[in-house]
Amino acid sequence: MVLSLDRWVGKVAVVTGASSGIGAAIVEFLVDNGIIVAGLARRSELVEEKAKQLSGKPGKLHAIKADITKEEDILNAFKWIEENLGHVHILINNAGVAKENFLRNGETADWKQTFDVNVMGLCIATREAIKIMSANNINGHIIHINSVVGHKVVPFPGINVYIASKYAVTALTETLRQELNAIDSKIKTTSISPGLVTSEMTILNTEFSEDRKNVLKSMPILKAEDIAEAVGYVLSTAENVQINELTITPVGEKI
Template identity: 60%
Template sequence: MVLSMDRWAGKVAVVTGASSGIGAAIAERLVEYGLKVAALARRLDRLESLAKKLSGKKGKLFPIKTDMTKEEDILNAFKYVKGHLSPIHILINNAGIMPTNSFISDGDTKLWENIFKLNVIGLSIATREAVKDMMANNVQGHIIHINSVVGHQVLDFPGLSVYPASKYAVTALAETLRIELNSLKLKIKITSISPGAVDTELQSEEFKETPYFKDLLKENKILKIEDIADAAIYVLSTPPHVLVNIFNYK
């Protein structure tokens, strides 16, 4: 098997949650490989700083201010991409939120709603819009969900509240989409990348002070954002006839 990103050069990738952490790292790597990257996030200033940093690279980053909890924002972002860039070939569903101090026994309903709006509904809307565009343009694309190990096994860590449930939903959504794409005989890949603990802004300062996190850090078991970007590039580098379904990365 020959791994290569050459077939994606000049193509369009949409990356959600691209203003920091894993999303920014993946967006940066894609630009370096010559892709046109539509970077979606709420913090436009950070997206613009990233675009400036990447000027002169083989590809280009296009900042698009987007609140992934709002359908109108997501639809407007995809409308821009479809109107100003070429057909979408890659979607990286990275945007997410992970509160670590919320409990089901006394948790806040609004917080729960926000978790599902971002981690599940926003992801689903972005997936729908990308698939529609890929179908309309007969694109052999690739969709990657940045999932989590807690989307496959609930950890003994109080305070995660409904977060694991949202990631279990992402696992199911990836498999549901795969079945759907196969039934339609579409050559669109779907991969779920499920990291363990990653040192990003997603981890609250409170979580980083817990014995759990410190033990992982001591044992050198905390992943870096570059590790996840490497995983995304790996699955994208596989030939069209090769599919990596689930990539668990602990």
């Protein structure tokens, strides 16, 4: 199997949550490899700054302001992309949120935001991408940035709703694969499930308690670039090869 991103050069990729962490690393990787990237984020100014840094690279980054919890923002973003950049070939559902709370006394608004970002936003973006791919006979690729906690409940109190949202992503990836198979679609679906990664959702999370952050800092951890390279690996497989699930953990991780 020859690994190459050549088939995607000049094609359009959508990356949600593109302003920092894993999303920003994925954006940079794709642009370095000649792909046109639409980076969706609430903090679009950070994506615009990244676009300036990447000027002169083989690909190009376009910043699009969008709140992934708002369906209208997602619909408008895909409409703009289609009209200004071209047909979507790749979607990377990376946007995510993790709130520290408990089922016994947590805030409803925090639970709702977690599911709106991690599940509903992912579903809406996936639907819009597949509409474009199907209408234009594009054998595209949908990648969900999942988590190891989407496959097992870890003994780490205070993230139960986050874990539930990631279990949903695991189920959605497989049900979508079956759904596409049923209509003989060649669109690929992949769940990438990292272990602990340095990001604003983990050790850089300003809403986490110091005790929680100190626990996280004591654990083996991945870099955002490690996940970006995994995305590149998944995209580089031959058209007849589908990686359904890719789990990535730092050496020594025990959760």
